Amino acid sequence: MSGAAAMAAAVDWSEAPEGATHYCNGWLWPWLRLRDGVLQFHHFTAGWTILLLLEGESLADIISRTVERPTTPAAWNGEGLPPVGTACEYHMGNKWRRVVIAAHVKQPAGKAAVFEFIDGNDWSSSPSPTRFRPIRTPEQIAAEEREDAIRKITHLLGEKTGTADSNRSRAEVLHDAGYRLVEGGAQ
Missing domain, CATH: 2.30.30 (SH3 type barrels.)
Structure with a gap:
């Protein structure tokens, strides 16, 4: 990972003042806000103050040394690569x-x-x-575990009776009543 990407990942944006758009590591007042082409720094008592550029320095020079605040990722539905920040x-x-x-x-x-x-x-x-x-919800995890257990019980009932497909409803009733398969047999 590049130094810039590592630095971006290390910024704790939860500590940023309201409206901060950039962070510059090593500055006395590292939180910056770029609004309408004007760069401001956040002073802990004075609030947002216009940053005066030194002679020969441009806005682009300063911005190139900062980390831009990441946008909040859109809710990811599981298709494609997950957005940055997910x-x-x-x-x-x-x-x-x-x-x-x-x-x-x-x-x-x-x-x-x-x-x-x-x-x-x-x-x-x-x-x-x-x-x-x-990330699966607790409900999704429980549903997957239930389905897996029912599949195993259905398979076991099918092995004993030769009709695995017709035993699914019986397996659901057994599972929902609290019966569980244990290693070496049923409980």
Whole structure:
């Protein structure tokens, strides 16, 4: 990840004053606001104050040394690469891990999402949209677990009676009544 992308990911925008559009690391008053071509800095007691440019310095020079506030990502429906700033899950090996998308970069094969794992300080990237999914709600997780358990009970009933398809409704009743499969048999 480039230095600029790492710095962008490190800015805690929750600490920014209302209206801040840029951040400049190392400045006494690092929070900046660009409005109608006028750059202002935020003084903790005076509020927003116009930033006077030094001779030979341009607005573009200053802006090039700042981190622009990221836009709030639109709600992601799970199609395509997740937008920058999105918290989602990434399929790695045989499990899903939570990540935050930090950037999109161009690669020879196309665009890739650069992301940080929430459970550690590891960074990675992937060009494959199918390896990302929105974070599931507790209700979705419970529904998936229920469906998996019913599928297993249906299969077990089918093995015993030879009619797996007709036993789905029975498996649902058993599951919803609290019966669970345990290793080596039913409970």
